[in-house]
Amino acid sequence: MTEQTSTAPTPSKKRGVAFPQLTLEAAVEAIVAMGQHGADHSQDAAAAYLGHSTTNSGAYRVKLAALRDWGLIKRGDKERVILSDLARDLVMEAPDHAHARSLLLAAFDSCRVFEQLYEDSAKNIPQDMGRFRTAVVMRHGVATDQADRFIDIFVDSAGYAGLAKKDGSQVTLLPRDRATTVLEDQQAATRFPNIFDVNGNLTATKAPVPPLDKVLREAGAVTAPAQSAIPVALRQSWPIDGGEIEFVIRTPKALPPSIYAVMAEMAEVAAKMEALLKPAPVEVSAPSPVGDDG
Numbered sequence: 001m002t003e004q005t006s007t008a009p010t011p012s013k014k015r016g017v018a019f020p021q022l023t024l025e026a027a028v029e030a031i032v033a034m035g036q037h038g039a040d041h042s043q044d045a046a047a048a049y050l051g052h053s054t055t056n057s058g059a060y061r062v063k064l065a066a067l068r069d070w071g072l073i074k075r076g077d078k079e080r081v082i083l084s085d086l087a088r089d090l091v092m093e094a095p096d097h098a099h100a101r102s103l104l105l106a107a108f109d110s111c112r113v114f115e116q117l118y119e120d121s122a123k124n125i126p127q128d129m130g131r132f133r134t135a136v137v138m139r140h141g142v143a144t145d146q147a148d149r150f151i152d153i154f155v156d157s158a159g160y161a162g163l164a165k166k167d168g169s170q171v172t173l174l175p176r177d178r179a180t181t182v183l184e185d186q187q188a189a190t191r192f193p194n195i196f197d198v199n200g201n202l203t204a205t206k207a208p209v210p211p212l213d214k215v216l217r218e219a220g221a222v223t224a225p226a227q228s229a230i231p232v233a234l235r236q237s238w239p240i241d242g243g244e245i246e247f248v249i250r251t252p253k254a255l256p257p258s259i260y261a262v263m264a265e266m267a268e269v270a271a272k273m274e275a276l277l278k279p280a281p282v283e284v285s286a287p288s289p290v291g292d293d294g
Contacts, residue, residue: 016143019113019150022066024157028090028107030063031072031083035091039083046081071110086110092236101162105176108161113140114154118163118173126170129155236266240274 020027034041034049043055052060064081067073072087083091086106093100109115117140121127133151136142142150155171158164165172230250237246247266 016146017113017141018069019142019146020066020069020111020153021062021149022070023153023160024070024104024107024111025160027066027070027072028104028160031067031087032091032094034081035083035087035094039088039091041081043079043081069111070107072107104161105163108157108163111157114157116140117154118158121173123173123175126167126172129169129171132171240277245270245273 022030030050034046037045037049041049046064047053047055047057047060050060050063052063054060064073067087068075072084072090074082074084086103090100090103090107093103108118117136120139121132121135129151133147136150136154137144137147155164155166158173159166162178163174163176165174235246235248237244247270
């Protein structure tokens, strides 16, 4: 008898767990670029704001999916691209996201697969990236051919949120109460580039001289104003000559979407204030020519 050829279908390759193809930092930059033009867009407009000429672009769809994974655009509307409340807050804080620590942490937690990996991993212990890669494949369902990219995006995003530090081939995840310190270190590295390395670590033995107002405050000569316990729901600032105009709303309640339309009017008012606050030009009179006495 001849052996019958099997007609059973070949098992398809198991698809790995999905994850955002943009780092958190790249996603925040993209949503801020879009948010500068409003919070509710057609697909065509959103594609243009994200640098794509058509909505049929695969790169555009991948970018949109990543923004969704990071909790920056609302789900369920196929015709419109609508910024989430978290995204609107990030737009209002731009470009100074070092002060938006809670927003960055909230965005990181919005990505379920990264948040779960962070929660399941040891903290304050340097881990080899190779072993970390094996762990995500074996325990978190990441496809082998996607594991390196998964780890790169996870580590970069956790670092941006202040939850990780990378040193060569090792990464150290930090507890959430350390996120504030890490982001402050990053700020200090920007302000004092000669004494901090790229990871925010002190490289010189001499610390920066603290500002005079801080010295006086610590000496008791100046009483610092008490910080309000009411959270900031919206903050916008406009630079002026030698300072800035700042508009702040403090409330624990969510702001209605219509408030962002009013901010356009606030920008016009701020521009008028800036014009009024500009120093008046100083007129210098030319000296009169001195005639001959004789």
